[in-house]
Amino acid sequence: MLIFTIVLFILSFLIAASMFLVKAGQVSNHLPARNHLDNKTIHADRIWPYFKTKFGSIVNKIWHFILEAKDLKPATTKTLQTQVEKVKNAFRIRIRSSEADPQWLPEAAELATKQEPNQTAEELYLRAIQKNPQDQQAYEALGRLYLQNKNFKDAVEIFEHLIKLSPSRDTYHSNLGLAYFSLKEFQKAARSYEQALSINNKIPTRWVNLSFCFSALEDYPKAVKALTSAVGLDKYNLNYLTLLVDAYLKVPNHLRAEEVLEQILSIDPTNKTAREKLMKLKI
Structure with missing residues (x-):
């Protein structure tokens, strides 16, 4: 956005400069000393092509800088649309086409599945999973969404599935413990937290959550x-x-x-x- 603002400012300045020079040329035609200054005057019709060439060079350099910053190459067909799409994809920019577009959770923007109008975050994740049943990233995002929305039964199902895929991921066990605790299944919650702590015992809040499970069990x-x-x-x-x-x-x-x-x-x-x-x- 900043680059486009700079380019727009340069373009406005060059247009204003050319209009001033054209006006100056028109006024000078009526001056008595016109014939004596012909050899020293730079006409607007000569200056504009010069500035146009320089302007194009500057824009091209700026564009190549953007592409090189993300290790990209200029498009062979240099259309504005294709270049904008390259930058959007490189920087993970999501531009809402209208106010009706949903404000998704941040994780949604990280998925390879393309967004569709009026699609909820849950629908996006489910669509990604349907497209690729081994997409752990989509499962993780869906599990976190279920925890956030207090849909704990579905969260249990998601994190149990993720644990089968990656049993050494301590966060899966911890999130499963949270889901079980919220369902008042304290024994299962305690086992999940103990498993998470067996993998990583340096997170104090997990010990606290485990203590809540034992307190609920009156142990x-x-x-x-x-x-x-x-x-x-x-x-x-x-x-x-x-x-x-x-x-x-x-x-x-x-x-x-x-x-x-x-x-x-x-x-x-x-x-x-x-x-x-x-x-x-x-x-």
Whole structure:
């Protein structure tokens, strides 16, 4: 867009310059000294071809720069339409043809399947999968869409299929755990999060989510263990520490709950909630 603006500005300037020179030439025809200046005057009809040639050269250089930036070659048939399409494809530009065109999720623009008017994101992904049943990218996008739209049953089906294709992808197991947890299938959710953590155990939020599964199953010792792992990865996270206090209280282990509350107050001495809980435990 910036390049087209620059080109338009240059074109406007050249047109204005040529019109000025033409006007100057018309005025000079009536001057008494006209005959003495003939050999020194540059006429507009000579200048315009010069500027036209230079203008074409500049535009051509700019266009070649755009193509070289994306490792492309100029089109053999140099039509505006074919060149614009090349740039749109190279930079993944999606230009809406009208206000009726849908505002799709970002993932939709990454698919090879061409967009159609009035097509939903789900329809686009399903069409891509129908065209290529092995298109994991389309399945991933569809699974995320189902999670976002709280269509958890379909999300479970999608991520179970993706796990069959790529069992070592930890995000598939984690997303499956989220879908199961949302369906209140806490045992399956816990297994999914445990599998995700067996592949990548450096993400504290996964440990927290696993603790939620164990808390829902009323297995508080395991919830404590999961939260302890989360705190080990993010020691100063007051939210994780507060959850750990609550888990200890449900075990119950008041002594450890007091220790964690004191840890919270050492980080945030103004934490009123933690101070009140600690006072109640010490009474």
